[in-house]
Structures are given as structure tokens and as C-alpha cells.
Amino acid sequence: ETGVTQTPRHLVMGMTNKKSLKCEQHLGHNAMYWYKQSAKKPLELMFVYSLEERVENNSVPSRFSPECPNSSHLFLHLHTLQPEDSALYLCASSQVVSGSACEQFFGPGTRLTVL
Amino acid sequence: AQSVTQPDIHITVSEGASLELRCNYSYGATPYLFWYVQSPGQGLQLLLKYFSGDTLVQGIKGFEAEFKRSQSSFNLRKPSVHWSDAAEYFCAVGSRSNDYKLSFGAGTTVTVRA
Numbered sequence: 260e261t262g263v264t265q266t267p268r269h270l271v272m273g274m275t276n277k278k279s280l281k282c283e284q285h286l287g288h289n290a291m292y293w294y295k296q297s298a299k300k301p302l303e304l305m306f307v308y309s310l311e312e313r314v315e316n317n318s319v320p321s322r323f324s325p326e327c328p329n330s331s332h333l334f335l336h337l338h339t340l341q342p343e344d345s346a347l348y349l350c351a352s353s354q355v356v357s358g359s360a361c362e363q364f365f366g367p368g369t370r371l372t373v374l
Numbered sequence: 375a376q377s378v379t380q381p382d383i384h385i386t387v388s389e390g391a392s393l394e395l396r397c398n399y400s401y402g403a404t405p406y407l408f409w410y411v412q413s414p415g416q417g418l419q420l421l422l423k424y425f426s427g428d429t430l431v432q433g434i435k436g437f438e439a440e441f442k443r444s445q446s447s448f449n450l451r452k453p454s455v456h457w458s459d460a461a462e463y464f465c466a467v468g469s470r471s472n473d474y475k476l477s478f479g480a481g482t483t484v485t486v487r488a
Binding site: 265290292299300301302304307309314315349351353355361363364365366367368370 | 378383408410417418423474475476478480481
């Protein structure tokens with residue numbers, strides 16, 4: 260595997276279900292991100308982990324719970340979601356260098372549908 | 375805080391014609407600028423980036439972009455589009471004061487007609 264991988268690619272869940280999205284990066288990067296992409300809206304940054312510590316949490320509802328066990332893996336745990344949470348969830352990684360914004364590398368996304 | 379505006383929601387272009395996508399940013403200093411492309415069902419792929427130096431930047435797939443500080447713009451161009459260029463294009467801006475955060479525009483959808 261190369262780049263950034265995400266599983267599953269598609270997920271349908273009911274509002275009472277618990278599920279998890281998985282992201283793995285094979286690039287040796289030190290930062291990982293979760294974004295939400297809804298139709299015709301800018302990408303919404305949800306969480307950022309740098310060196311396995313959460314450095315940003317953009318007022319995301321608690322029904323989304325991230326986990327970063329190591330620098331290569333990132334999870335998004337989902338619990339009692341709402342239909343408006345249906346979207347494409349993108350994972351990204353980057354090599355952060357102090358004082359320098361850097362490009363992010365994206366996975367293919369997980370298409371989530373909440374019924 | 376930085377922000378990005380992509381004025382065109384949707385552009386239709388004929389195959390073989392030229393393409394220009396507009397991007398305007400708001401940021402107090404010289405930003406880091408990026409263009410990404412997203413094909414249906416896929417993640418975002420980096421086309422090109424500007425950090426410093428030559429204001430005309432070459433990218434992959436025959437794309438180029440020009441940074442114009444006076445206009446706060448970073449427009450993307452391609453001289454001759456191919457049907458495979460049909461996709462959604464995102465402009466993004468980063469800052470030197472925030473190592474990891476990029477702000478993305480809402481995107482421009484490009485349709486290529488035969």
C-alpha cells in the first residue's frame with residue numbers, strides 16, 4: 260500500500276449504530292487530519308493530530324471521537340449520528356515543519372450515509 | 375485568519391480549449407498556495423503549489439498557476455483541456471504562522487464537452 264488509505268470506502272449506518280472509520284498513511288508523515296466534505300461546501304477541518312497529539316478540534320460534536328494510536332494510524336469513531344452527518348469523510352497527512360505550511364496528502368475518503 | 379474564494383461554481387469548456395480557474399485569497403502576508411483536483415469518488419490530489427520565488431508555477435497534468443500579489447490571486451490555467459480534466463478543483467491557502475492548517479475554497483466543478 261502506498262499513500263493514504265481509508266477503510267471502509269462506503270458505510271451505511273443507522274442513527275443508533277456505532278462504527279469506526281480507519282485511516283493509514285504510508286508516507287512517514289507526522290501529522291494527520293480528518294475532514295468532512297458535504298456537497299457544495301468547503302472542506303471542513305474536523306481534527307488535527309500532530310505527533311499523535313490532538314492539536315485542533317473545530318467544535319465537532321461529541322458523537323465524533325478521533326483516536327490516533329500512532330503516527331501512521333487515525334480513527335474516527337462514530338456514535339448516534341444524525342442524517343445531516345452524511346458526507347464524504349477525508350483523511351489526510353502531512354509532514355509538518357515548523358514555520359512552513361505544507362501540502363497535505365489525501366486518502367480516497369469514506370462515503371458515509373446515515374439513515 | 376486566511377480565507378479563499380473561488381468565484382466560479384461551475385465551468386463548462388470544450389475539449390481542446392483553454393481553461394482558467396480563479397482563486398482569490400485573503401491573508402495579511404505572503405501565503406502558501408495550493409491547487410488540488412478531485413475526481414468523482416476520489417480524494418484530493420495536489421496539482422501544484424506556491425511557496426516563494428517564481429510566481430508562475432508548473433504542476434502536473436499540464437497545469438500552471440500564477441501568483442499575483444497585487445490582486446491576491448492564484449489562478450489555475452491549462453492551455454488545452456482533455457476530457458479527463460473533468461473534475462472538481464480546489465484552491466487552498468496556508469500560512470507561515472500555522473504549520474498545519476490549510477483553508478480551502480468551495481471548489482469549481484469543470485465539465486468538458488466533446
